C-alpha cells in the first residue's frame with residue numbers, strides 16, 4: 001500500500017475515436033489485474049476515508065482496495081457487493097469526479113485513485129472467476145411489489161431477495177432496467193451488464209412482469225391486495241420544455257424519444273425510422289449528461305454535423321466533465337453562452353434553424369451560482385435539420401397516487417419519511433420519483449434503504 005509516490009493515477013484505456021464512433025460498444029476497457037492492483041496499492045488507507053463518506057452508498061472502498069492489493073479478489077467481490085446492489089454499473093456510470101474520486105485524499109496533487117474502474121474490475125473479474133452474489137431463495141411469507149425496474153427498483157429487489165422476501169416487479173417497458181436500459185447509451189453501459197443483474201434476481205425468485213403498466217394494464221389496488229408492502233420506483237421521465245415558439249414542430253424531438261428509439265434499434269427491435277439522422281445537421285439544446293448522450297448518439301448514427309447549444313460555459317455544465325470531454329473528442333461542436341429564443345419554422349411546419357441570443361454570466365444568486373444574463377441585440381441563428389431538446393425531466397404523477405393518498409410535493413415528487421415510507425402506510429418510494437432527476441447511485445441507495453425499512457417493519 002501507499003505506493004502513491006511511485007505510481008500515478010492511471011485511467012482505463014479508451015478506444016480510439018475513429019473506432020469507437022463507428023459503433024455503440026463501451027468506450028472504456030475494463031482494467032486488467034495488473035492495473036487494478038497497481039491503483040489499489042496507491043491507497044494510503046486514511047483513518048477517516050473521505051471517499052467512503054462521499055459515496056452515497058458508503059461503499060467499503062479502502063477495504064476492497066486493500067483486498068485487491070493483497071490479491072484477494074473473492075473477499076473484494078464480497079465486500080463490494082454487500083452495500084452495493086450492482087457495483088459494476090456504478091463503477092461505469094457514477095460521476096466519480098464529483099463523488100468518491102473527487103474526495104480521495106490523493107486528489108490533492110497526486111491524482112485520485114481510479115476508484116470507479118477498480119470497482120468495475122472487481123465484479124467483472126469476480127463474475128469471470130465464477131463468484132456470484134448469494135441469495136437464500138424465497139423463505140418469508142411476506143411479498144413486496146416493486147413498481148418500476150430502474151436502479152431504485154432493482155436495488156430494492158436485491159436487498160429484499162437477500163432477506164428471503166418474495167418480490168414481484170412490474171415494469172411498463174418491454175425490458176427491465178429503467179434508464180439503465182432505455183436511457184444511458186450502450187457506449188457508457190453495455191446492456192448485457194444490466195441483463196445479467198436482472199437475470200440474477202429472477203434466478204433468486206423475483207417475478208418479473210414486463211409490459212405491465214400499473215394504472216393501465218393492472219390496477220394499483222389489485223397489486224395492493226396481493227402484497228404486504230409496495231415500493232414505488234417509477235422515475236421522472238416527463239421531459240421539460242423550453243417554452244419557446246416552434247418547439248412543437250415535427251422535427252423537434254425530446255431527448256428520451258430519441259435515445260429510446262436508438263436504444264430499441266440497438267436491441268434490433270422495431271423503432272420509428274424518423275429518428276435516423278444520417279447526413280443531417282443535428283442541434284441539441286442543453287448541457288447535462290442527457291445532452292451529451294444525445295450528441296454522442298447522433299455522431300454514431302452518422303449525422304453530418306452535431307452542435308450542442310448551452311447557455312453557460314463548459315465549466316458550468318451540470319453533467320460529468322469526463323463525458324463532455326469525450327463528446328469534444330468525438331467531434332461534437334459546442335456553442336456556449338447561447339440561449340434559445342425561437343425555433344424557426346418553414347411553411348411545411350419543419351424546423352430549419354434555432355434562433356439564439358448570446359449570454360454572459362452575471363452576479364451570483366442565493367445558491368452561489370452566477371446568474372445568466374442575455375445580451376440585447378446579439379441574436380443569431382444556427383441551421384438545423386433536426387432539433388433535440390435535452391432540458392431535464394419532471395415527474396409524471398400517476399392518478400393512483402392521489403387515489404391512494406400518496407402525497408406529492410409542489411413539483412410532483414413523492415413525499416417520504418426517514419424510512420422512505422410515503423404518506424400511506426406500507427407504501428415506500430425512492431429514486432428519481434422522490435428526488436427529481438438525479439443519479440443511478442442515489443436511486444440504488446434509496447432502493448436499499450427502503451428495502452431495509454420494509455424488512456424491519458416485519459421483524
Ligand SMILES: Cc1cc2nc3c(=O)[nH]c(=O)nc-3n(C[C@H](O)[C@H](O)[C@H](O)COP(=O)(O)OP(=O)(O)OC[C@H]3O[C@@H](n4cnc5c(N)ncnc54)[C@H](O)[C@@H]3O)c2cc1C
Nearest residue numbers: 148150151152172178179214234235431432438439440443
Ligand atoms: C439519458 C440519461 C443519461 C443518464 N446518465 C447517467 C449517468 O451517466 N450516471 C448516472 O449516475 N445517472 C445518469 N442518469 C440518471 C439516472 O439514469 C437516473 O437518475 C436513474 O435511472 C433513476 O432511477 P429510477 O429507478 O428512480 O428511475 P428510472 O431509471 O427512470 O426507472 C423507472 C422505471 O419505472 C417504470 N415505470 C414508470 N411508471 C410505471 C408504471 N406505472 N408501471 C410500471 N412501470 C412504470 C419506467 O418504465 C422505468 O423503467 C441519466 C439519465 C438519463 C435520462
Ligand code: SF4
Nearest residue numbers: 055090094099100116
Ligand atoms: S458507487 Fe459511485 S461514488 Fe460510490 S464508490 Fe462506486 S463509483 Fe464511487
